[in-house]
Amino acid sequence: DGGITQSPKYLFRKEGQNVTLSCEQNLNHDAMYWYRQDPGQGLRLIYYSQIVNDFQKGDIAEGYSVSREKKESFPLTVTSAQKNPTAFYLCASSIGGQGSNEQFFGPGTRLTVL
């Protein structure tokens, strides 16, 4: 089955700790994305990558970092610099980074800061 997997599903972090969220896809998609979802605010783009070894900041990149060393993997690190990290995080991918290609979403990771 082709798709996007995110792990873990639930994650708890103490204040001041960095944490890494995993995103893997076997769809052979070039482009990958990370979104943050907060109640009543829709989805906001954190980072995106159109190709391996390249990525760009989205609208709310402060306090986050990413890497794209492999086509199928796009991990997101939530650093201690992120002031309000408790949220639902969604990873997505698309065939290419242009035009009308729809994005396919993973099941999400819910991060809670204790």
Add this chain to the structure above:
Amino acid sequence: AQSVTQLGSHVSVSEGALVLLRCNYSSSVPPYLFWYVQYPNQGLQLLLKYTTGATLVKGINGFEAEFKKSETSFHLTKPSAHMSDAAEYFCAVRGSGGYNKLIFGAGTRLAVHP
């Protein structure tokens, strides 16, 4: 700049009644428009999309949407609601800037009661 407004954060209908979820957009480029559905604690699933051509777009689960350029709208409808339609629905428009960025509305939570 692109933006999406979804009128009504909560909509409640009876089973068997018409579902109408409203979406208005603004876009400086020809719009590509999307509707996604999200069930609790899950990722987003594409319902339908409009790129070019026919303005009435049919999607999965009996949903359809009509692109009206003069009204800058892309409302989602379904003739007869099922209990299983209860979920959150997001309208999105392609962003500008040469890559596949999506701008999401804040979402509409649909409740279906017997």
